[in-house]
Amino acid sequence: MAGKRLRLPLVFTRSCVAELKEQLGVCSRSVFGVEPSQMSFLFFLMYAAAAGGLLALLESSPGCAQEFKIKGGTQQLSECLAQRVGWKNVRLGSAVTAIWQDAEWARVMTTDDTFLCRAVIVTCAPHLAAKIQYQPALPSMREFLTQNMPVGHMMKFILTYQTAFWKEKGFSGEIVAGSSTDCPFCVTFDATSPRGNPALVGFISGQQATLWSTREAGERRAAVLSSLVKYLGPEAASCIHYEEKDWAKEEFSGGCPVSVMAPGLLTFYHPSLRKPCGRIHWAGTETATLWCGYMSGAVQAGQRAALEVLAEVSHVVLTPEEQESLIQGQTLHRPPKPTALSALLKRLSRKSVLIPALTIGAALLLVRKRDVLVKIQTYVGAF
Missing domain, CATH: 3.90.660.10 (Polyamine Oxidase; Chain A, domain 2)
Structure with a gap:
């Protein structure tokens, strides 16, 4: 055998490949709601890394994606946080149809009203954001990205x-x-x-x-x-x-649980996923760098987008902790260990306010000054 390469029986190798393909298919359908052929393998690896590994996506053991259930249902998160914001500042049943912007303002048009604002946080999934009319048109890279991120069924x-x-x-x-x-x-x-x-x-x-x-x-x-x-x-x-x-x-879901990137998309177009377009900032769980596709990811993405608005639009001086949080939310990295939802809820209780922008429960606004919150509420209440 010296100097020779060990060859496994052909039947054995074929059976292993067939079993592996079957397991990847199960994983793809269970986690993303799509077939493996519909999704970039690099996106699959990035998504798993954002959760701390593949097993973390599939298991219900401590620290994994399926660990927690919320007593009374998850909608309570949105309802409780909306109470903190004030229900009068939340507009439901008013779909956004267009966002126009210039050097000074952004104008958000809904089915029954128009809002003038300094910044907009769009948190719906990319395939839904693509249905909104933008003036001027979005940059070509962002437009191509939103048109090629199908949602799972x-x-x-x-x-x-x-x-x-x-x-x-x-x-x-x-x-x-x-x-x-x-x-x-x-x-x-x-x-x-x-x-x-x-x-x-x-x-x-x-x-x-x-x-x-x-x-x-x-x-x-x-x-x-x-x-x-x-x-x-x-x-x-x-x-x-x-x-x-x-x-x-569902008209304003169009599928679930998450939008995925088609093959060949991530390498070149991925930076556009979080990059602001003028006065439009992007959030939603698809833009998260930790637990992408999950509620925990929506929390992180919302905090990152809110910090962008506070720093760039309202010119609020961020604390070192907030600056680190902003950098984390903008940079892909592998977490040291799976982040439990309970840890995020503890952070949520300190100084975060949920803003239902364009979709249910996605954008979180970190504030220290009440006047900043009031200014921003004047436009997010419509979404």
């Missing part, structure tokens, strides 16, 4: 049960399923409520979501239950209630 379902039979059998309720015409979902989790009401939550994603979205709800329900029976036993068929949501049918 994901359907969510929740099943409630009389008992958590899977726990009684020693199962966690977490299922990771490969692509199959019979099994519609790619992943499920235990969704038992804080009050102890047993439930399972799952996702139909990627091409499977496109395929199954054309079927009747009853057919999807039957297919989901049939697949759960294969994994968890006959008790899975006896659910009390089945509820589902296709986020692609």
Whole structure:
């Protein structure tokens, strides 16, 4: 054997490659809602690095993406913070149709009003930001970027049960399923409520979501239950209630959970994702450098955009801590360890105020001076 290269049997290598492709497909559908062929592999690696590694995206263990559930639902974050801002400063049901800007002002036009402001923070996903009319037109690199970041297609379902039979059998309720015409979902989790009401939550994603979205709800329900029976036993068929949501049918979502970069896009166009365009600043979870695609990422991106506005528009002198936070939010880097949502919520409670700009719960405004907050609220309330 000396001097010779060890060759693995061809059947073995082919089976390994096939299994690897299948696992990457499951990961792509579960995390992004797209097929691997729709997404840049470099973007995939960047996204995983922003979470501290691939396993952090997939697991529900401490420090990972699926670690926490918020008692009472995540909408409470937006509602509680809107109360701090003042509901009178929050405008709902008023979609932004155009943003015009010149050397002195930006004019934001909605379906029923117009607002004059010094700066605008756009926090909706790139594919939704592309639907807004801009005058003058956005720089060509930013325009090309927003036109080529498709959003994932994901359907969510929740099943409630009389008992958590899977726990009684020693199962966690977490299922990771490969692509199959019979099994519609790619992943499920235990969704038992804080009050102890047993439930399972799952996702139909990627091409499977496109395929199954054309079927009747009853057919999807039957297919989901049939697949759960294969994994968890006959008790899975006896659910009390089945509820589902296709986020692609939401006008101001258009899909979920996140927009991705198509192959060949990241290397050249990525700097435009966070770069301000005149008086327009960009936030939203897609622009985060930590936990991109998650609520934690939305928090970081919102803080970064707000600091940009405070420093560049309102000329507020930032503290060293805020300057470091701004640099972190503008620079891609690998986190030393996964950042838990609880740590971000602690930071949130100190001096952050949520501004629902163009979409629900995305831009956070760090303020120390009440007059600065009031000035900025005059325009973000419309979004």
